[in-house]
Amino acid sequence: MKIQLAPGPSELYFTVGDHLRQALREGIGSISHRSKTFEEISQIATAGLRQLLGVPPGFHFFFTSSATEVWERAIENLVEKTSFHYVNGAFSKRFFEISQQLHRQARAAEVPAGTAFLEASPIDAELIAITHNETSTGVAVPLPWIAQVREKNPASLIIVDAVSSLPYPQFDYSLLDSVFFSVQKGFGMPAGLGVWMVNDRCISKAEQLVSKGISIGSYHNLLTLLENSKKNQTPSTPNVLGIYLLSRVVQDLLNRGIDNIRRETDYKAALLYQTLQAHAQVQPFVQQKEWRSKTVVVANTGDRTHALAAYLEHHGFLAGDGYGALKKSQLRFANFPAHSKEQFERLADLISSFKAQ
Amino acid sequence: MKIQLAPGPSELYFTVGDHLRQALREGIGSISHRSKTFEEISQIATAGLRQLLGVPPGFHFFFTSSATEVWERAIENLVEKTSFHYVNGAFSKRFFEISQQLHRQARAAEVPAGTAFLEASPIDAELIAITHNETSTGVAVPLPWIAQVREKNPASLIIVDAVSSLPYPQFDYSLLDSVFFSVQKGFGMPAGLGVWMVNDRCISKAEQLVSKGISIGSYHNLLTLLENSKKNQTPSTPNVLGIYLLSRVVQDLLNRGIDNIRRETDYKAALLYQTLQAHAQVQPFVQQKEWRSKTVVVANTGDRTHALAAYLEHHGFLAGDGYGALKKSQLRFANFPAHSKEQFERLADLISSFKAQ
Numbered sequence: 001m002k003i004q005l006a007p008g009p010s011e012l013y014f015t016v017g018d019h020l021r022q023a024l025r026e027g028i029g030s031i032s033h034r035s036k037t038f039e040e041i042s043q044i045a046t047a048g049l050r051q052l053l054g055v056p057p058g059f060h061f062f063f064t065s066s067a068t069e070v071w072e073r074a075i076e077n078l079v080e081k082t083s084f085h086y087v088n089g090a091f092s093k094r095f096f097e098i099s100q101q102l103h104r105q106a107r108a109a110e111v112p113a114g115t116a117f118l119e120a121s122p123i124d125a126e127l128i129a130i131t132h133n134e135t136s137t138g139v140a141v142p143l144p145w146i147a148q149v150r151e152k153n154p155a156s157l158i159i160v161d162a163v164s165s166l167p168y169p170q171f172d173y174s175l176l177d178s179v180f181f182s183v184q185k186g187f188g189m190p191a192g193l194g195v196w197m198v199n200d201r202c203i204s205k206a207e208q209l210v211s212k213g214i215s216i217g218s219y220h221n222l223l224t225l226l227e228n229s230k231k232n233q234t235p236s237t238p239n240v241l242g243i244y245l246l247s248r249v250v251q252d253l254l255n256r257g258i259d260n261i262r263r264e265t266d267y268k269a270a271l272l273y274q275t276l277q278a279h280a281q282v283q284p285f286v287q288q289k290e291w292r293s294k295t296v297v298v299a300n301t302g303d304r305t306h307a308l309a310a311y312l313e314h315h316g317f318l319a320g321d322g323y324g325a326l327k328k329s330q331l332r333f334a335n336f337p338a339h340s341k342e343q344f345e346r347l348a349d350l351i352s353s354f355k356a357q
Numbered sequence: 358m359k360i361q362l363a364p365g366p367s368e369l370y371f372t373v374g375d376h377l378r379q380a381l382r383e384g385i386g387s388i389s390h391r392s393k394t395f396e397e398i399s400q401i402a403t404a405g406l407r408q409l410l411g412v413p414p415g416f417h418f419f420f421t422s423s424a425t426e427v428w429e430r431a432i433e434n435l436v437e438k439t440s441f442h443y444v445n446g447a448f449s450k451r452f453f454e455i456s457q458q459l460h461r462q463a464r465a466a467e468v469p470a471g472t473a474f475l476e477a478s479p480i481d482a483e484l485i486a487i488t489h490n491e492t493s494t495g496v497a498v499p500l501p502w503i504a505q506v507r508e509k510n511p512a513s514l515i516i517v518d519a520v521s522s523l524p525y526p527q528f529d530y531s532l533l534d535s536v537f538f539s540v541q542k543g544f545g546m547p548a549g550l551g552v553w554m555v556n557d558r559c560i561s562k563a564e565q566l567v568s569k570g571i572s573i574g575s576y577h578n579l580l581t582l583l584e585n586s587k588k589n590q591t592p593s594t595p596n597v598l599g600i601y602l603l604s605r606v607v608q609d610l611l612n613r614g615i616d617n618i619r620r621e622t623d624y625k626a627a628l629l630y631q632t633l634q635a636h637a638q639v640q641p642f643v644q645q646k647e648w649r650s651k652t653v654v655v656a657n658t659g660d661r662t663h664a665l666a667a668y669l670e671h672h673g674f675l676a677g678d679g680y681g682a683l684k685k686s687q688l689r690f691a692n693f694p695a696h697s698k699e700q701f702e703r704l705a706d707l708i709s710s711f712k713a714q
Contacts, residue, residue: 006387016386068576
């Protein structure tokens, strides 16, 4: 089978097949989400995530159907009137648009694709939305810049979209109020599950909205999610099999060690960027080195896009298309824990030896 | 492995394991939801469902994360001010409450658990919500009564919650505007996917709300769902594996034949109700025969509940607990296509021979 390098859904973590077969043997597909067995699975998944990502107590973990759902729930539960969005690509923009669709006063600082943001300044907004890793362009905002946003905005809630970067980044969670991701990227799982972390400031904000008579949604509002999560349950029947797989994959990543995973991610990213920089026909899209994502590497491939993609596919690698308007002039390469060093060494060799007519 | 008779998540359809293994071999867990492969899978699933359930053209099929999500999306997209809910148990009540949580003027006709509704009358509401099969109590409303609700209310939109009855009922879809279900009940699949059918009156209603400046939600509003479904796509990354499994299970059910499935469901239900009626210590909960659900059979088991459940479990059957306050005095038995005639014959024998001290 070819190796999937699209940034999500991406390559499955190599243990997922075994875990799925084990789930079938254990009858996980038929268990009740109100059963002790489910509560245990859910508890193992969230405790494992907390350990793997280094999330302090005071953060709650909730399961959603996707990160897209979190965009909507975050606006519903954390914004009465004003949200502010740092926009540098299609996904940060979508979060901004969702706030508008929900009739909030949404504002944005927008910068060109391939770039990130200059010095942070004070912003008058209840919620500030930062996309840590813009999947469409391969830009990651630097962690010190996130700290600066917090420093200038102590009163705002800050939410970080880490969809295509976790488990790689070691966030300072004490600076953040909410972080979320979906499992089909860095966790190497089949799509259909999102994880939403929030602190008590978020809970208080949702309570405030309720006390003002504002609807915060129904089954997936923060207060209902919290009440259920205290029992390691969910408000409605969730993707039980997905939560089981997450509980297992997180254990696998813990066994491998988060430091190893981060080191290998750095190594693979450096190798791929060097290869692109040294190439005569293709280049890294993101110019500023400190803005280059470690987990989604985007290459300017111009009119060689199709030739390079076909060449890589012939050798067993499925590169991701460029996003949107750049579909035919860029390729994207996910660099997730599911992708091994050996695969990236082979990929780098292939790209180096590629020469279009 | 024991046979799961809880009404959802319930027993997996016997082909699900093979389909999951095939999905792993085909790399379905890594495909993009924007790929041709996904579009084909999605098209096979919805075309198969249309054929299996006898849904006429003019109805659109959308994927959600659960039926619970449909409750919320239906209120957001189909109700400006007023919804009306026929309530006869916990799940019909939850739909009613969600409308209240979303600040609509929700009204309800509530009848005691174990009963359904008398003659329908004209109702002044934009949306009328009917729960075809109350999973908590084992009551199914008769199809002629649904026709009566339509007759008295030609202008209202009528939505039918068929979560724990489809694919069994043959609805007259020309009388309905929307029907929905989730896959972990009658379709014998792992939880994490809902299917929402709507007609063009629903689409028009959502358009009207938008033209009045009312928010209908974001990524899963009806207009965005429709736009994406025309390409056999979804607005956000869905449970791809779930949609794949649905496409396969629906083909299996088509091969078996919906008439056979309905006949077998009738046979198994008749057998179980007769067994309960003939028993000295346990009885059917629902008294009126025309209100007895064919797909979720509820038994009054009183202080024999634990003894009967333990006896059945010892012999390989996991009965479902009673719902809510009736957890310790009732048992629920799902009668889905995943449950064979032979299993029900054995179950009936076991119940007949059960005698508590």
